[in-house]
Amino acid sequence: MSHLVRASALGVVALALAVPGNAAAAKAKKPKHTVTVNTVDALPKTTLKNLSRKCGKSTSAKKIRKRSTSRPTKNRVRIVTTYCSGGTRTVFYIKKVTKVVTVPAPVPAPVPVPAPANKGFRLTLLHNNDGESKYVVGDSVNNYGGITRFKTVLDQVRQEAADEPVPGNLDKGTLTVSSGDNFLAGLNLRASFERFDAGAGPFYDSEAIGALGYDAVTIGNHEYDFGPARLAQFVAFETSGVPFLTANTDFTGEPLLQALRANGRIADSTVVEKGGQRIGVIGVSPPETPTISSTRNVKFAADVAGLVNAEAQRLTTAGVNKIVLSSHLQNTANERAVVSQLRNVDIVISGGADDLLANANDRLVPGAGNPVGPYPLVSKDATGADVPIVTTQGEYRYLGRLTVNFDKDGKLVSTDAAKSGPIRITADPAQPDYAKEDPGLKARVTDPLVAYKAALAANVIGQTEVALEGGNPNPIRIREANLGNLVADGFRFAANRTAVADGRPVADIAFSNGGGIRASIPGPGDLNEKQTFDVLPFDNVMVTVPNVSVAQLKSLMEWGVSRTPSGDGKFPQISGFRMNVSTNVAYTAQLQSGTTVTTPGTRVRDLWLTNADGTDGEQLIANGAVVSNRTVNIATTNFTANNGDSYPFTGTTFQFAHRPGQEGFYPYQASLYDFITTPTAQGGLGGVVTAARYPIAGSGRIAIRSTP
Template sequence: MSHVVRSTALGAVVLALALPAGAHAAKAKPKHTVTVNTVDALPKTTLKNLSRSCGKSKSASRIRKRSTSRPTKNRVRTVTTYCSGGTRTVFWIQKVTKTVTVPGPTVTVTTPAAPAPTPTPAAPRDFRLTLLHNNDGESKYGVGDSIVNYGGVTRFKTVLDRLRGEAEGVPTAANEDKGTVVVTSGDNFLAGLNLRASFERRDAGQGSFYDAIALGRIGYDAITIGNHEYDFGPTRLAQLISSPELATVPFITANTDFSAEPSLAPLRASGRIADSTVVTKGGQKIGIIGVTTPDVPNISSPGPNVKFLADVAGIVNTEAERLTKAGVNKIIMSSHLQNLEYEKTLVKSLRNVDIVISGGGDELLAGQNDLLVPTNGLAGGPRPGTAGTYPATSTDLDGNTVPVVTTQGEYRYVGRLTVKFDGAGKIVETDAAKSGPVRVSALAADPDVVSPQDAFLKANVTDPLDTYKAALAANVIGTTEVALDGGNPDPIRIKESNLGNLVADGFRFAANRTAAADNRPVADIAFSNGGGIRTSIAGPGNLNEKQTFDVLPFDNVMVTVPNVSVAQLKSLMEWGVSRTPTGDGKFPQISGFRMNVSTNALYTAQVQTGTTITTPGTRVRDLWLTNANGSDGEQLIANGAVVSNRTVNIATSNFTANNGDSYPFTGTTFQFAHRPGQDGFYPYQASLYDFITTPGAAGGLGGVVTAARYPNGGSGRIALRTTP
């Protein structure tokens, strides 16, 4: 027999009928089916049509209506008829949209179901975020690369993994999710032996930068681009980003335009460099926006094609709004603006940013009970000063309190901030017990000494670097009778230093030894920016090749800037001392001249916008060229006034001559120096190496740095005073 099954807008209806006792199921296939659209649409002829389907027997003509049930809105109405000992039953309901013929003795019809209720949206869930962060790692991968007994990437990784495990093990409430985000806020590599070893390794086809191996192993969710990433030009940065170890980690900066730089534009187009990234932790989304200091062209070497946009607040607000509209309600700004106070001020112009990581300033935020790295690296050593408690806070445009966090760099600390967001994405609680700097100690006497080291990083980063550096340290190139002071900021960025004098003398020596061969003029004077001199040399004792790289680690080369007027020389020196006595990387360490400088309030510190002088300085009161024996020669400036119409030729680094540190070499050109017997330009590190090792008869030091020529505190080349 056949049964008619109808699907309705109310859902499928299921009904099973049993045949009455003695009834027989029809063996023939159904001749036809009847479709009923509404309850009232059953025509009187329907029964007659049905009777004809029963066959041609005489009993078929005596078909009669047996029973009828009245339908309700959702109930099936049935009509049952007899036919030759069997039955035929027609089913219909109020709405019918489809008719299906189903063979078999049993009818299955879907019972009308009530309309499905509209789903109730799940209540927004709270979120416990653990932010693990650091900044200014600066290629300091070994213990002691930063300070004795502390730091080191192998132990840093161990601490970070422990903190990550602790965060994952914290129980949560029924309506709460949790997750951990790991971010570095820039200056991830820095010139020095470690980075030089990385370059040599990659250039020889032996593998990626050691920096890439380390950063990849740490497991960052986002890497912010700082200023030092450009120290060797955009091509080296592109090589780092393209390393296979970092293929899944976005490099972020929202205020940088790479479109005209061939080495970086493809990485921006492919998403390897991005304005921001969104990570999902514990089922919830967290946005991370990157920012880089717009001052990069003045303090690094990005080349002419990379553009840095100054409207940081506007750019961040636009990106934060975009993320918010995309459903991200927890947003971190990872910035490398080089000043914690600047970032705190910036927050006042922001909205939709919940947390700020500050990079580049090397400030330390900590509580009274936090274990900190002693200033001398020794057990029981002096406790360092701090810039405030962790976290610092500021208030945004909408009146929300925004945590601002940072740590001292060089892998000495892992920063940890633990906060709770409510379902609307607002911070409602900071877990003070689980927030603050966590130091990285290798000192056995410390209660928090870190063990074990990460074995992978030890085998693939720190051990090979130790071998590389040991070979250079074994190459003794001379001796020094005195300690050579390159302390940062004091003295190298504040006042004259004997190491600064040695470096500047080396600049003049290197530029002049090949001047004739290069068809360059002989340099009358030389100077180095203090920021280009990176460490001290202990003494008395031996000098080795490694120390020359430690002191002068950048990829700078020697140049001569010819025919500089005395007026412009004065502007250059006024800019160099404009922030004295505050430490600044542009402070000049000089050779071939002497000057008197007064910081008295009667005299004006030079003010510039970029390299454009808006307020000329008047601090440089006197300036003399020096004779070969160190005595005063021609006076060029007297009582603040230019008294000579001559020009001078200046030896310096290409960084400074290219307006690095905003030195106003406006309208000048420079010529590169070449190292004798070698192709390519003259590395500024080699200027120190060659000056120390070259015999005295050829203008060098003959392997001895004497206390008479380079006494502690300098030899009076820059006389600073506070009196008029």
């Protein structure tokens, strides 16, 4: 497969950052402040000159009041232009793709060596996965994790490996790899966006990744949560130049990502030279990413084993005889299934889950749960060879270390168990493995993030009389939760605030996917602005889906409860209706191929609209049958309405909601903030979440039984 990269004569590719990508977004008014990324070979000197002039009485949106250029480098320059109208435009320029070029899907052939290595090789593989922007101690668990201490431990272990004596018949080297989900929605990432959009620097995430000295970084699913444009920014402005790997993605529909593939920042694989010998690293991303993230025009191939085998064969033919697969297939079981089909792959790093692999004497984070297997797991490949599989629990709680020996022909012959396993990252000074913070990374990344979050936490917006439960998976992905009820009520409230002004129908009901709700809120106690971002951290916005038939509503809810009682991100948290669900074997869990229903579900037995006082209104489904010909208007997020989590919104359209008094769309986080703070006379909660309205056990909106 080849990747074609096209650039215009000026090589300009713009990133629309104000709203999520959607055809309807093009109709929205442009914000006063815009950010653009252009790709160019060279800028005229006149463009780089600072400019200042008087506007007089002019309010022209084209006449420039001031232009300032800052921090020009060989590959990057930032120009901020202020117009007489008051609008501001920030433009980043990066190196351009100059013409239509053909870039082979694999990386360019590795630099040949005069002859095969005549020594064996001792490899120390250092790895982690699912860092997910959890940079500050306490972002994950108290007293453990944190990227500043992770870096300290990483540097120490690297040095230990470098200092280790080896026999004369062995070369040695250390390889460092991240296996995906390098950032995640939340306040840390939002701070990154604000910093970047203000032209104040790259993402904190880009800077953090750059400081760790990775040799390769796999692209997971969460990297797409804010769309391809944000991923392109993250990669383009990452500070170390590390290659980002994904062998099963097609970027031809996303010019910025395709340009990054063309210039080598994104690749199928990379070859790293360590201790005089070469190691190939191949990356793969989850094929189901389009259903769980916001990939827009990026396409994902499902034949992971076939693609990996082809790339491994290409590397082997080029003389690379030690190959690592860094995959993000969501759990070690998936990796084991793929390994059984592979050839020429020596080691697999698994990412995407929270699987803990550990041995008897490994120090573990308290409360981490029982290991799912030893470190490493060992599986057989298609030839019967043993392949070690490694992973760590994420969020910088562990550094994984696998130490293995290869013979001179590149065959993995042994694992050093004494120098292999998860290494926990602890901030507890009472522990023997206490790690100090790296001062440079602390000053550049974690200190600014702590200050950013403290400012939001200081803004008290109300009180709650009850703890609001959003635990993952229980309850938010398994059953009705009082926080889920609050969020869904906020959706309906927000969508209807400007429905008349927008020309949208009033929403009768609302629902949120459980996976869009990411934190609990303790109570009783104060509510602050930071908590609204913690609970609803993604870049989703509010929409109304009009004229949904009861039959389609039933199909949507059948899909939402199809995996109950197993935890699943599509489980619905609802508003404006209640339903009875049975998981008894007498009833069928809905099956789908993508968004196409192949086996209709029969678990939703009854469904009623509810009145404003919570009492039952019209019954729409009775004993599993549709009993009403009416339609309903649904408030939800653009993610869900766009078939996120494979919700079967087929044959429907949706309309964006707008926040009162603001341009642009209505962020789903703002729906919760506004619902809490708006006076009761205007339909809000007046600053108080009451235990009567949101009891901790739920209010009976979703009744799940296992009996017929």
